[in-house]
Amino acid sequence: MSRQVSQKIAFAILTILSIIVVIPIVLVVAYIIIQGVGMLNWEFLTTFPRNGMKEGGILPAVIGTVLLTFGTAIVSIPLAIGAAVYLAEYARDTWLTRAIRLSIINLAGIPSVVYGLFGLGLFVLFLGLGTSLVAGSLTLGLMTLPVVISTAEEALLSVPQRFRVVSRSLGATRWQTVRQIVLPNALPGILTGVILGLERAAGETAPILFTVAAFYLPQLPRSPLDQTMALPYHLYVISTQVPGMPLDVQYGTALVLLILVLSMNLVATMIRSRFRRKRQW
Amino acid sequence: MVAKLSIRNLSFRYNGTVALRQVTLDIPANEITVIFGPSHAGKSTLLRCLNRLNDLIENEVTELSGQVLLDGQDLYAPEVDVTALRRRVGMVFALPIPLPLTIRQNVTYGPRMRGERRQARLDELLERSLRQAALWDEVKDRLDEPAMQLSGGQQQRLCLARTLALEPDVILLDNPTSGLDPLSTAKVENSLRQLKAHYTIVLVPHSVQQAARMADLAVFLLNGELVEAGPGELIFTRPRQRRTEDYITGRFG
């Protein structure tokens, strides 16, 4: 078999395999859209569920997810940016720094359900917060931490070193350099990372199973110590625990969650490409 | 001659290699001192020892011995405030490196980081430094535009203005005209000649010709060693050391 022929075969196989990867993605999204779009009306999005979830809307689940996302942001963003700044600008190559990096890699690898267990053990039980927005936000925040740290550090490191040298040579301190030059120019990259991290937190179910989620609450949470409904959990329950649940309600819920998550993805991508074009170096 | 900077037996090791060997030199105030020599002779390293920019090297082992005195004060004494030092001993680098800010923000960066808040004072420093760097006329109408939009020669004069805005005692220039066209080079050289009345200037030149043009005091550095130092007119016409003569006449480069 000539080399040209084996190349053609090999490339054909590669193409087919790539198609096998990519086509289902399109199909999945399209299918959910097609099946669920019928449910997307004003009532669905803005009213409470009735009749054992089979009618009415999913407003409290949406609100709950939004609140949890905010809570996650509050918990994880300051800590993550601080850690990223430390790693990018202050840390020297010592065993301590390597331990920190190893810790971050491990935090990133912990299964989401194990975070849920931890949240249950520490926040809900030991600290006595009960299943609450606070407990859920803390759990999700911790889970989001490694992702945001990594992307933020990358964004900080992408600012060219020569700017730091110039700044220091003009008599600026290390922090002044970070504050005036590095952070502002790394901000779009950091923002992208934050949004991607929050996107993941918004879609997670396992960490909130035992720490905050409730299936049906007659009203919206009024304090951080309240429980809340949440979209991923809602979808899970109505598709597995409620007999006789109309299929299009399930698809509708899935679609709303998908739209929420993918639009965050879109925003992050837009920030990233706009920044690439406007960059001054 | 008043010695602005006194360097005594300065040695510097970097990652195992010796960059500077026992350099002893007095840099006079209000003169242009030119430090020339082939590449990797240690000229940039020497300059960076004078404003302690070598302190910023991380993750590599560095070792410094000897003394550097500014107006009689040891720069490496533990109580020295390094950020204040870098405002007194400013540096212009080989490639123009404007900060990703406007022209105005670039030039006023140093004073602002020092704590200067008065707008009037900042404006005054801005204009004076840009004039001294022979850039004012070209940019006075676009001070709030990004500095990156300037041409290479303009950017380098901006970097000079940036250093001048700190009103330093000493200006170190590491190969400042290497990337510039002859016209810009001439502008920079002219500015330096006028500036020496108020500042002490240490220059690593782009070529032996530039060294000969600019030097009041000329210093020949080879392999980290100070081979010869003397008045500009003498060194380039009648060098005392064989090695100096060989380098000047182009026997090695």
Next chain:
Amino acid sequence: MNRLNVRWREFIIETLIRLSGFSAILFVVLVFLFLLKEGAPTFWQISPGNLFGQRWYPNEGLFGTWPLILGSLLVTAGAVVIALPLGLATAVFIRELAPDWLREILKPLIEVLAGIPSVVLGFLGMVAAAPLVRQVLNVPTGLTAFTGALMLAYMSLPTIISVAEDAIDAVPTSYRDGALALGATHWQTIWRVVLPAARSGVIIAVMLGIGRAIGETMAVMMVTGNAARVPHEWNALFLPVRTMTATIAAEMGEVAQGSTHYHVLFAVGILLFVVTFLINAAASAVIIRSGERRGGRLMG
């Protein structure tokens, strides 16, 4: 005076930054300690024979974790077997074959895949993929280990593809140019030069993919049928199975706090933590060995 205030403020900010950095270590330790705290009682409340037995019937006091461990292994192995060739092929395709315009379409699509929440995939797997599996493979139920492996494979693909892509990118162009100059075809260059050079990156991709797959919860819970049985038939792949993660998620809500069942679930959590810790530590070791160091250059 003003200068002193500035110095103080900077000191506080820099201290906060340092503490944020150290917090990562603190959190890992904290997670492990709490898992240990709640899971340790298992080891004196249940005999090892029970804990490593083959039957998981908590209601009858049987806490054999073997079915769960094997269930996780089966599904994960299946996922990796499916995802590795697919992911590698796609990475090669994107980096070596695809024209720019195609690349601009593929990469966002893969990011979309990475963004789809696992509960959504699990839902779709349940209502659409499982019936399909049942029909096509003619099995009693579509909720099988295979279906789970399939879902997991797709969920691991973005990770595998991204790491493999980076590895392929890191191969110096001089290697390729050299091969082409010697008369090799494009494919020969890829197969004999680029891929071997990217080997450590591919290994990392596999490890990270495994780590991801073992830790996945919702999607597997919804499509694997949740039958905690030891898979010992040759066709076990096409029967229901249950993973460690699904067990925790499904049963934790119903246990009494402080009961033996509760402690055992935490113990399973410890096992998951340790396994993923080891996988990630091993992956980092490989990463560090194929070395990326930040140099000490001043102007670099």
